[in-house]
Amino acid sequence: MSLPRVLAALSDPTRIGIVRVLADGRERGWGQLRAPVAKSTLSHHLKILREAGITRTRQEGTRCYVTLRRAELDERFPDLTRALLAAADAEDVGEVTADES
Amino acid sequence: MSLPRVLAALSDPTRIGIVRVLADGRERGWGQLRAPVAKSTLSHHLKILREAGITRTRQEGTRCYVTLRRAELDERFPDLTRALLAAADAEDVGEVTADES
DNA sequence: CCGAATGTTCGAAGAATGTGGAACCCCGGA
């Protein structure tokens, strides 16, 4: 979990969008993630986020659920996540939404 | 000056290093920037930073001087620069230093 | 057991990135 890695992961609008959806701390199944990309592409983006240490993925049966690792991020990079999310909200970055569970 | 652009610019260790050197607000001639890259590569990195809106370049005769656009960054992305610089310092990202003028 | 749903992985194409060398431009000094 290094800073350049995290920034690279977040430099893609789709991935910032995913993080924005997860910002409220709730866990989401990624069938609920509505992103304008193919299934394999979404899988790829989630992998980048996971390997950068930004998200955690939990498997349950055939489904996967993803959460933001907010506590770890805040410990390692104090205040960065908050500032980043605020900036992303201000610019409305990403076209990812989530279905209500 | 968009968030993904800024994050992409800062996802390279060399460029974070440059920003760290400029963090004190002082203007630097980029003959003073000691980065372990070729001249054309440094020029490239400075261009990325400039076009992302992170730095400003001033030309004086044959030399160029660069400053961090801290005020503009803070206005657009409140607190982001501070959090980013703190994280970069904590990890000691980048191998760029500056000669004393 | 078979089929549908859900992710992952693989292969590929196209674009972007980081890097350095060589040539070029511009200005200042001798």
Next chain:
DNA sequence: TCCGGGGTTCCACATTCTTCGAACATTCGG
């Protein structure tokens, strides 16, 4: 006027990224 230092631009190369479709693995439901 010529030379040299300082930057930029152009080209080339290797690497990485983004994207998708197709094939595969796994698990649940009927």
